[in-house]
Amino acid sequence: MALLKNHQWIYTKRPQSIVTNEHYTLKESTIDTSTIKEGEALLQSKYWSVDPYMRIQQSQHNTWEAPHPLYTVQGGAVVGQVLVCNDPKSNIKTGDWVLSYTGWQEYAVTKTSELRKLNPNEVPVTTALGILGMPARIAYFGLIEAGIPKEGETVAVSGASGAVGQIVVQIAKIKGCKVIGIAGSDEKLAYLKNVLGVDQVINYKKYPSHQKIKESIKEACPEGIDIYYDNVGGFITDAIFELINHKARIIVCGQISQYSGGLDTPEMGPRFLHHILYKRATIQGVLARDYNDRMDEMLSEMTPWTKNGSLKYQETIIDGFENLPIALNMLFHGKNKGKLMVKSTI
Numbered sequence: 001m002a003l004l005k006n007h008q009w010i011y012t013k014r015p016q017s018i019v020t021n022e023h024y025t026l027k028e029s030t031i032d033t034s035t036i037k038e039g040e041a042l043l044q045s046k047y048w049s050v051d052p053y054m055r056i057q058q059s060q061h062n063t064w065e066a067p068h069p070l071y072t073v074q075g076g077a078v079v080g081q082v083l084v085c086n087d088p089k090s091n092i093k094t095g096d097w098v099l100s101y102t103g104w105q106e107y108a109v110t111k112t113s114e115l116r117k118l119n120p121n122e123v124p125v126t127t128a129l130g131i132l133g134m135p136a137r138i139a140y141f142g143l144i145e146a147g148i149p150k151e152g153e154t155v156a157v158s159g160a161s162g163a164v165g166q167i168v169v170q171i172a173k174i175k176g177c178k179v180i181g182i183a184g185s186d187e188k189l190a191y192l193k194n195v196l197g198v199d200q201v202i203n204y205k206k207y208p209s210h211q212k213i214k215e216s217i218k219e220a221c222p223e224g225i226d227i228y229y230d231n232v233g234g235f236i237t238d239a240i241f242e243l244i245n246h247k248a249r250i251i252v253c254g255q256i257s258q259y260s261g262g263l264d265t266p267e268m269g270p271r272f273l274h275h276i277l278y279k280r281a282t283i284q285g286v287l288a289r290d291y292n293d294r295m296d297e298m299l300s301e302m303t304p305w306t307k308n309g310s311l312k313y314q315e316t317i318i319d320g321f322e323n324l325p326i327a328l329n330m331l332f333h334g335k336n337k338g339k340l341m342v343k344s345t346i
């Protein structure tokens with residue numbers, strides 16, 4: 001028997017506004033490595049995903065599921081290595097890199113059937129959390145199946161410099177669309193324009209109201225907007241509703257501007273549904289988990305694009321398990337570029 005010291009971030013308090021360290025408690029415990037049951041593996045977490053949906057699930061209200069339970073380990077995707085595998089029938093072996101959903105803990109015991117094996121010789125393992133992971137799944141299927149982009153159309157993307165947004169803008173370019181990217185700093189805009197080839201960029205922080213940003217978006221795309229891929233909501237979305245074209249498709253992927261309180265106490269904005277009527281437009285919400293069983297289909301298209309450099313990606317990697325709650329807070333201050341994750345230092 002060997003006892004392994006484990007640390008876990010336990011979600012202990014529901015935030016009313018922005019999430020911080022005070023909503024989590026660090027717990028120390030032990031794992032007895034001799035108790036791994038048949039069909040299970042012991043993992044050492046190496047990279048933890050940090051995602052906006054974690055804050056959605058902290059709302060007091062049901063969303064697509066019940067709120068994240070208090071006094072449990074913060075759930076989330078993890079890239080780790082298998083230390084012990086007690087499943088001779090599985091393709092998972094000791095030493096393998098895997099993707100799991102074991103959350104914010106240094107070590108975890110899980111069923112091998114819940115692991116996805118990664119090939120570190122093909123692409124860096126961190127890509128399983130971003131450019132070839134859940135954000136890619138919703139970027140790809142959300143744009144292709146809800147957006148149905150056609151060559152020459154104009155696609156506007158809010159949250160364009162984030163994990164999902166950077167992928168959406170690039171797929172839209174691959175599909176021959178004109179792309180307008182909206183993000184929160186000039187440095188992010190420069191990357192979108194100069195590296196990812198986005199046609200027009202707008203820093204939403206320079207506009208105090210939906211009316212002002214609307215004028216700027218209209219100037220950037222006088223031909224109007226055929227597809228709006230919304231990661232943010234709020235006044236950016238209010239402005240875009242007034243600029244949509246006939247038969248426009250609006251894809252609601254996220255509403256991050258509303259997560260830090262607005263989900264429990266909604267902020268009222270302009271009433272814009274009349275634009276949907278005039279333009280015979282559609283609005284569709286999209287959820288990554290609805291495409292779980294189509295992961296291989298997405299990877300078969302996106303892995304070659306990633307390997308040959310047609311798809312570029314940024315990752316913001318914060319060192320140290322102890323910094324996980326701080327990293328989550330960073331998302332709501334725009335401190336990440338591309339996929340945000342935390343790296344183990346042990």
Ligand SMILES: NC(=O)c1ccc[n+]([C@@H]2O[C@H](COP(=O)([O-])OP(=O)(O)OC[C@H]3O[C@@H](n4cnc5c(N)ncnc54)[C@H](OP(=O)(O)O)[C@@H]3O)[C@@H](O)[C@H]2O)c1
Nearest residue numbers: 052162163164183184231253254255256257286287288334
């Ligand atoms: N439907 C699904 O299945 C699904 C899956 C994954 C993600 N999502 C959603 O997609 C969105 C992006 O997720 P992600 O993982 O790619 O995160 P991300 O974009 O990498 O990170 C969040 C970014 O949101 C921006 N932001 C934060 N507060 C904002 C505000 N008040 N107004 C405008 N922008 C704000 C910040 O960038 P700036 O510097 O530009 O402000 C920040 O960097 C989120 O809304 C998320 O919930 C949905």
